[in-house]
Amino acid sequence: MFGKILVANRGEIACRVIRTARRLGVRTVAVYSDADRHARHVAMADEAVHIGPAPARESYLVAEKLIEAARTTGAEAIHPGYGFLSENAAFAEACAAAGIVFIGPPPAAIRAMGSKSEAKKLMEAARVPLVPGYHGDDQSPALLAREAERIGYPVLIKASAGGGGKGMRVVETPAKFAESLAGAQREAKAAFADDHVLVEKYLTRPRHIEVQVFADTHGTCLYLFERDCSIQRRHQKVIEEAPAPGMTAERRKAMGEAAVSAARAIGYVGAGTVEFIADPSGAFYFMEMNTRLQVEHPVTEMITGQDLVEWQLRVAAGERMPLTQEELAIKGHAFEVRLYAEDPSRNFLPSVGRLVHLALPRDRLHVRVDTGVRSGDSVTPYYDPMIAKIIVHDQDRAAALRRLRQALRETEVVGVRTNTALLARIAEHPAFAAGEVDTGFIERHRAEVIPRAEAADERALALATLARLLEWRQEAQARAAQSPDPASPWHRVDGWRLNGAGHDDIRWKSGEREVIVTARYQPADALDTDTVDCRLELDGTQMDASAVREGTDGSFRATLGTTVMLARVIASTASDGGRDYVVFAGGAPGGQTLRLVDQRDVSAAEAAGVHGGGLTAPMPGKIIDVKVRDGETVSRGQPVIVLEAMKMEHTLLAPADGTVKKTLYAAGDQVPEGADLVEFEPAEA
Numbered sequence: 001m002f003g004k005i006l007v008a009n010r011g012e013i014a015c016r017v018i019r020t021a022r023r024l025g026v027r028t029v030a031v032y033s034d035a036d037r038h039a040r041h042v043a044m045a046d047e048a049v050h051i052g053p054a055p056a057r058e059s060y061l062v063a064e065k066l067i068e069a070a071r072t073t074g075a076e077a078i079h080p081g082y083g084f085l086s087e088n089a090a091f092a093e094a095c096a097a098a099g100i101v102f103i104g105p106p107p108a109a110i111r112a113m114g115s116k117s118e119a120k121k122l123m124e125a126a127r128v129p130l131v132p133g134y135h136g137d138d139q140s141p142a143l144l145a146r147e148a149e150r151i152g153y154p155v156l157i158k159a160s161a162g163g164g165g166k167g168m169r170v171v172e173t174p175a176k177f178a179e180s181l182a183g184a185q186r187e188a189k190a191a192f193a194d195d196h197v198l199v200e201k202y203l204t205r206p207r208h209i210e211v212q213v214f215a216d217t218h219g220t221c222l223y224l225f226e227r228d229c230s231i232q233r234r235h236q237k238v239i240e241e242a243p244a245p246g247m248t249a250e251r252r253k254a255m256g257e258a259a260v261s262a263a264r265a266i267g268y269v270g271a272g273t274v275e276f277i278a279d280p281s282g283a284f285y286f287m288e289m290n291t292r293l294q295v296e297h298p299v300t301e302m303i304t305g306q307d308l309v310e311w312q313l314r315v316a317a318g319e320r321m322p323l324t325q326e327e328l329a330i331k332g333h334a335f336e337v338r339l340y341a342e343d344p345s346r347n348f349l350p351s352v353g354r355l356v357h358l359a360l361p362r363d364r365l366h367v368r369v370d371t372g373v374r375s376g377d378s379v380t381p382y383y384d385p386m387i388a389k390i391i392v393h394d395q396d397r398a399a400a401l402r403r404l405r406q407a408l409r410e411t412e413v414v415g416v417r418t419n420t421a422l423l424a425r426i427a428e429h430p431a432f433a434a435g436e437v438d439t440g441f442i443e444r445h446r447a448e449v450i451p452r453a454e455a456a457d458e459r460a461l462a463l464a465t466l467a468r469l470l471e472w473r474q475e476a477q478a479r480a481a482q483s484p485d486p487a488s489p490w491h492r493v494d495g496w497r498l499n500g501a502g503h504d505d506i507r508w509k510s511g512e513r514e515v516i517v518t519a520r521y522q523p524a525d526a527l528d529t530d531t532v533d534c535r536l537e538l539d540g541t542q543m544d545a546s547a548v549r550e551g552t553d554g555s556f557r558a559t560l561g562t563t564v565m566l567a568r569v570i571a572s573t574a575s576d577g578g579r580d581y582v583v584f585a586g587g588a589p590g591g592q593t594l595r596l597v598d599q600r601d602v603s604a605a606e607a608a609g610v611h612g613g614g615l616t617a618p619m620p621g622k623i624i625d626v627k628v629r630d631g632e633t634v635s636r637g638q639p640v641i642v643l644e645a646m647k648m649e650h651t652l653l654a655p656a657d658g659t660v661k662k663t664l665y666a667a668g669d670q671v672p673e674g675a676d677l678v679e680f681e682p683a684e685a
């Protein structure tokens, strides 16, 4: 076993690898960019090496810096994690050339799976099932059209060099084939500098089922069963589970053996995943192979009781795998959800900012949380905005789903917008509970699972008001303590009025709605900072309300009418300077956000990046497409600019009907956050 390894990654996967290495007595070297100087993975490692500026292309993607860091610290091996250089054959070769073990597959295996069409040829030879189709070198339109006829419509045209759904076109009828082919070839040329395409039978309502494989250097190759990753949004996995709902033992064995054949066909070593697409009948077909450990590997670990990073370290050190195929078995069911900093109300645009408050479910028997951040850390625009993976396990799918719902109710994030509500709505959805999962699930149920910016409910308004009143009491006590006259009536906070019972009006904004909550008090003789007793009036209703502070984290025990509950309300200052109060209390997962309205409040439009007459960059990135011309008339919501940031494409839309006066950047330009991208004249101007 290695004495010391370098972890060439960041975030949760770096922390996860370090955790296993530490358990095995292997010392660890972390690497970090300027943005990660104080990151969790740096604190967890035995030593750490600075590798450059925040942008990944200047740090985590610079092979020489990673190899130099391993050399100077005496690390014998490098674990690449996932993403970054984990599937870069040249990096794997550079490690070997430097006498450093690359913890992963041989470079030739990485290359073999790098091209879609090459991979399919290898799979065909290994008798791994492929979707009926054509992936030959003859790319003449006439031949491709004949092949489409042979396959039978609808067909799918895919870019050979593509991936992740890019460069795919569904063709329903022969009449549309030529035009779709030309479009797909143009797109493939533009995106991948390679216009080769393949044509396949289009599978409707497919499921994404992948098989974890593992091979050592002693000729053993086995499978650790399957994961269902069909719950995706725009080719980003959202919820993964193992085993796959409805899987039969026979099909599990067939898929496992097909996956092992695929791995053997390319001389695989280490952890790998063979992805299949399955149609409603259960027939499955090779899609692609990932030559790395995947984000969702924990669900496999939970149902098999194995630590796949330990297996990686042992196999890379030349050891045999710890178990045989016969010794592996499935126990129970596991789910993983990916908690992302993204804003559902802005088309799931990544949401960057400081994690003012982060409360994740406690690690315990049935719950595991893999994260690379802590409260106070920031989600930056430089890297994938995943906050944490929440993994649950129990004896069967229904029990595991109950654990997942509870874990999501315990998840609290303030400071960035998140997809918590989306995750909770999917987990609560009857179709999901019934195991009716396929890649179209989110789109099919979008009205129920994609949260809208809804106004906070009455309970949230009351709880936020109680929190504000408690805050006032603490502020008043602090002022009194610093005053030469602590008993002065000016320090009272019971809404005292010269000519009437004490009351205060607190004004809230939630969604498009503004609400005033009036709090009426009984005269109090002493200033008590930890309790509030009042009568609340809002929306024409009244309720007796009280709060007793519990702890210092914003928690309090509240009584609203006859209902008693534990609530937590986190106040924070938003990027536009306004005060937001996020209410977490037995209700909407993800919390409900209220803006405290005071006269200095800025307009919502200014906060949303639309000001004056233009469109601004919501985060730093590269312009990859300008979809409008100067002088063009556009309608509200029309795509105007496509910006690449945080490994994703973001389409910026026209904020209103109007005219594009001038586009200020061209495709290929790098733009900073807040840069004006378009001079825009709203129609009503």
Ligand code: MV4
Binding pocket: 131, 156, 163, 164, 165, 166, 200, 201, 202, 203, 204, 206, 207, 208, 230, 232, 235, 277, 287, 439
């Ligand atoms: C398909 C398909 C339907 N029929 N191939 C999407 C990206 C890449 N992983 C392959 N993908 C698909 N290939 C045929 N012949 C539907 C998809 C697909 C998909 C596949 C797996 C997971 C999510 C998906 C989302 C949309 C489309």
